[in-house]
Amino acid sequence: MRFIDEVKIKVAAGHGGAGAVSFRREKFAPLGGPDGGDGGKGGDVVLEAVDGLNTLVDFRYQKNFQAERGHGGQGRQKTGRAGADKVIQVPIGTVVYDLDTGELLGDLREAGQRLVVARGGWGGHGNLFYKSSTNRAPRRAEPGGEGEARELRLELRLLADVGLVGLPNAGKSTFIRAVSAARPKVADYPFTTLYPNLGVVSIEPHKSFVLADVPGLIEGAAEGAGLGIRFLKHLTRTRLLLHLVDIAPIDGSDVAENVRTIERELARYSAALAARPRWLVFNKIDLMPAEEVEARMAAIVQALDWQEPVYAVSAATGAGCRELSERIYYALENLPAAPPPEESLEEADWGTTPEAAEEGGWEDEDWDADEDDWDADWEDDTHEPR
Ligand SMILES: Nc1nc2c(ncn2[C@@H]2O[C@H](COP(=O)(O)OP(=O)(O)OP(=O)(O)O)[C@@H](O)[C@H]2O)c(=O)[nH]1
Numbered sequence: 373m374r375f376i377d378e379v380k381i382k383v384a385a386g387h388g389g390a391g392a393v394s395f396r397r398e399k400f401a402p403l404g405g406p407d408g409g410d411g412g413k414g415g416d417v418v419l420e421a422v423d424g425l426n427t428l429v430d431f432r433y434q435k436n437f438q439a440e441r442g443h444g445g446q447g448r449q450k451t452g453r454a455g456a457d458k459v460i461q462v463p464i465g466t467v468v469y470d471l472d473t474g475e476l477l478g479d480l481r482e483a484g485q486r487l488v489v490a491r492g493g494w495g496g497h498g499n500l501f502y503k504s505s506t507n508r509a510p511r512r513a514e515p516g517g518e519g520e521a522r523e524l525r526l527e528l529r530l531l532a533d534v535g536l537v538g539l540p541n542a543g544k545s546t547f548i549r550a551v552s553a554a555r556p557k558v559a560d561y562p563f564t565t566l567y568p569n570l571g572v573v574s575i576e577p578h579k580s581f582v583l584a585d586v587p588g589l590i591e592g593a594a595e596g597a598g599l600g601i602r603f604l605k606h607l608t609r610t611r612l613l614l615h616l617v618d619i620a621p622i623d624g625s626d627v628a629e630n631v632r633t634i635e636r637e638l639a640r641y642s643a644a645l646a647a648r649p650r651w652l653v654f655n656k657i658d659l660m661p662a663e664e665v666e667a668r669m670a671a672i673v674q675a676l677d678w679q680e681p682v683y684a685v686s687a688a689t690g691a692g693c694r695e696l697s698e699r700i701y702y703a704l705e706n707l708p709a710a711p712p713p714e715e716s717l718e719e720a721d722w723g724t725t726p727e728a729a730e731e732g733g734w735e736d737e738d739w740d741a742d743e744d745d746w747d748a749d750w751e752d753d754t755h756e757p758r
């Protein structure tokens with residue numbers, strides 16, 4: 373399954389139905405008073421967060437959504453039927469921006485949560501409404517109000533308590549496999565992980581947290597090197613980062629320098645993320661005797677002047693993993709909530725490089741090709757439900 377976390381869509385609410393011009397007709401009263409009813413309200417377009425979706429990939433195939441228009445009013449004071457709402461299902465963690473104004477419209481964090489993104493037009497008044505003492509037979513009725521139309525940017529930002537960062541091959545995926553039921557691929561080459569994975573880490577019944585594994589970062593990630601930093605947006609909602617470090621890199625690289633590389637890329641992506649509490653977790657300690665692990669860790673901690681917590685684990689054998697998970701769980705109780713999404717697209721846009729745009733569903737060609745369909749859809753109330 374493909375993982376798409378940025379899309380743009382067009383939504384149009386239904387226009388309101390027109391009011392009716394009608395007069396009562398009865399056998400013995402041929403010139404009855406006005407009885408034209410009001411039009412029905414147009415349908416809204418509504419986003420709804422649902423369980424079980426974890427990508428925006430469906431929106432590559434359908435980008436235009438139209439709610440039903442309201443029906444016209446009728447004689448005998450009958451109000452027109454309201455147009456049906458168009459309900460669009462999105463994954464939990466979807467952040468919604470207005471593409472034109474850049475304004476944050478909403479953040480759908482819980483199953484069942486709804487957000488009206490385009491309001492249907494009001495039904496027009498029928499001629500009954502215009503009856504007065506001076507005009508007892510009005511021939512006027514109101515057309516329905518226009519439905520709102522908007523272009524939206526949807527951004528999926530996974531909801532996790534804890535995020536894993538580190539170079540490729542540090543053992544991030546092996547770690548999430550060791551502590552949760554998540555089963556991302558593990559291999560001895562870089563960029564094995566191509567999209568984020570979530571795992572639930574259960575300490576004991578009713579005590580658990582959600583951990584996110586994202587693709588590895590390398591030097592220059594902020595400029596798009598490797599898989600770039602675009603997946604870091606999935607860590608923006610975490611409260612704690614685990615910085616996984618290979619204590620014995622095969623390439624013989626300097627471990628302290630490897631830590632700094634990740635710190636630099638984090639800082640270039642977002643100052644807020646760089647300032648998030650971050651623990652150093654040395655991995656692969658099964659590769660050397662305990663004394664050597666101790667000595668190396670001490671040297672690296674000193675070289676970095678590291679003040680935050682430090683752990684040593686083997687994701688492969690599971691050594692130290694359970695203890696670390698418990699520490700995380702209890703630390704989370706005292707850590708502040710992650711900040712809400714940025715109020716505007718402008719602020720939120722860091723991290724999306726042109727390459728990422730291509731990968732992530734910013735397909736401007738497709739978009740233009742859709743323009744014709746769009747006008748056609750506008751008049752078409754018979755959109756298939758998704
Ligand atoms: N000996 C040993 N090998 C490990 C350990 N953890 C991971 N590895 C190995 O390191 C390699 C990389 O592991 P992954 O879990 O795929 O690394 P990753 O950080 O997810 O890598 P990317 O997805 O490419 O960013 C694999 O060959 C793993 O088997 C460990 O604790 N000990």
Ligand SMILES: [Mg+2]
Pocket residue numbers: 544545546556557558564565587588
């Ligand atoms: Mg991986």
